[in-house]
Amino acid sequence: MADPTHTDPLSLLRLSISTSTPPTLSHSPQPADPSSTTPISLSSATYLIFAHPITRAFPLSTPTRFHKSDSTPVDLRSIYFAWQHREDTIPDYISKAQALGDGAVTNLAFLERLELVTWLEGGQEDSEFIKALPAPAAAVAAANTAQSASGQVVQGRSQSYTSGGSGALAGKVRATDPRLLEIYSYERVVTNRNTLLRGIKPTDFSHVRKQAEDFITRLRTTKPATAAVPATKSLPHRGPPTTIPASLTPKPPKSRSRIDPIILLSPSASSLLTMANIKPFLESGVFSPSTTASGPHPQIHHVSRLLPSIHATTPFRFIIVDSPEKFKPDYWDRVVAVFTTGQSWQFRGYKWSNPVDLFREVRGYYVGWEGEKTPDVVKGWGAGVRCYNVERARRFRDREVCEKIWEGVEVWMRGKGWGQNGR
Known part of the structure; x- marks a missing residue:
């Protein structure tokens, strides 16, 4: 039985990104001649060819499971264009989309593009803009995602049954076990704070550090208020009065003046x-x-x-x-x-x-x-x-x-x- 994710271009694009085997553009369902020195542009290409996990070609006009806010499906060309320009600012992204020609690609809003890029990179498993696969396909897709993220999890677990001479058969049964696939569908990729907080471009918070330094400096240079000392019963003093050397007397901190414009x-x-x-x-x-x-x-x-x-x-x-x-x-x-x-x-x-x-x-x-x-x-x-x-x-x-x-x-x-x- 064929893997349902192999017929879904959006899932194949995510798998190719996680395995660092990006797809290639072509003018036909066959891969482009590797000896050709002329690169194929996205505006002239008609097919997107994946090499992992299987070789599969999709027309760039193929509608995907990604839908805009108005439920309009987005074609594969627009999805691939948004991924290629994921680091661009909003003005650069819009100008490059217009340069491809009127209506060549669908313009994605900032939130839509952010959700798409985060999902393709594996930062999240669900998105309100991505329609779910059918139930069997969703289970297989979750299993493949878990397998890719953990370094061939299914193969590793099946090899643990090699003792006794029946390991290959046991691994094959476990990989297609519906109950196991259902368990895999609930697995999530472990993320860190960099993945969760990541946007289209890193945000520079250096100005916050500068403000914090100024605030801390003012606290250090401000003279603290003298604490009230409770009255105590004085004891008789015997002997000469005690004097404190001037060198040991604490000096008030100097206030830093600022130039007036x-x-x-x-x-x-x-x-x-x-x-x-x-x-x-x-x-x-x-x-x-x-x-x-x-x-x-x-x-x-x-x-x-x-x-x-x-x-x-x-x-x-x-x-x-x-x-x-x-x-x-x-x-x-x-x-x-x-x-x-x-x-x-x-x-x-x-x-x-x-x-x-x-x-x-x-x-x-x-x-x-x-x-x-x-x-x-x-x-x-x-x-x-x-x-x-x-x-x-x-x-x-x-x-x-x-x-x-x-x-x-x-x-x-x-x-x-x-x-x-x-x-």
Whole structure:
């Protein structure tokens, strides 16, 4: 009686993967000429030929037991394509599927492709997308899977009956015993955590380690609270007072300071964001024209902002000024954003007086009124300058502009290494 799994292309593909004997593509039911140097592509091939456990050819258009979420069967060509590109990202997988031609392969969703790859690799025995074999075939398939995973289990067990001269016969009877096949159908391949947690690609959790290191460092450097000592009855002291050498007195740990990033504003009177209104705008997303502010304004502001992708718990303190007049040379390494009105005289005295060079080093922002055209000179300074507009009447849109500015600052700081090496 023939093994039912030998007529199922999906089961044969799984067996060939477990035994490292991959199938080959061909233009006919016969294997391709091994002397040919021209590889056969999946788009031009019409047959998939298996060499293990028997030589068997299947048309690539054969429907398989794998069904999509809408119960549509998936053909063998699409199954083999998904296996070949199991390590590709979703965009790469879709683009390569489209490159084969419209409708050449069935596009599998992420969850469907993940289930298929995991089942083919032996990571699981059941899948909601794979129809079950008929009962006898399912029992034989489970027996073959157990035999392949444990190093020819059936042969090994049958050889244990070779004593007494009837071992071959006993092994043959045991291999076809229905009761034994039913037992094999309940066996499962032993897996480990790498198999169970495996996805299409390994996930990089190095950022979690970085956050844990920062958290542990803060715990070590934080001064512990002094424990309350219960009052006890004092005993009379005899002799001179005892003094503790200064060298033995524990010193409080030094707190590690972090560099404050700097934001530069334009000193131009035409700027919408000035020292008079920048603080409520960056802190709360509330914009009010600077012309409405009365009285003198501070020459420096401090704004705190949490940047989760750089440090999940400790906010940064930003220093905001509109002139680099009192800058030290190393202050320019701390500048993370420059607001401009498009007037090049603003950059006199900057480390990079050429705007094109400046906005290669720091993030630039131009904020204008809604409906007004962005100056051409600002557009000519390159992609390093982001342009946003605020509306004259609808103030609820100001918070959206504020969040976009902070998002750009966070992305730029993360790319420059902020949050590492004490920054």
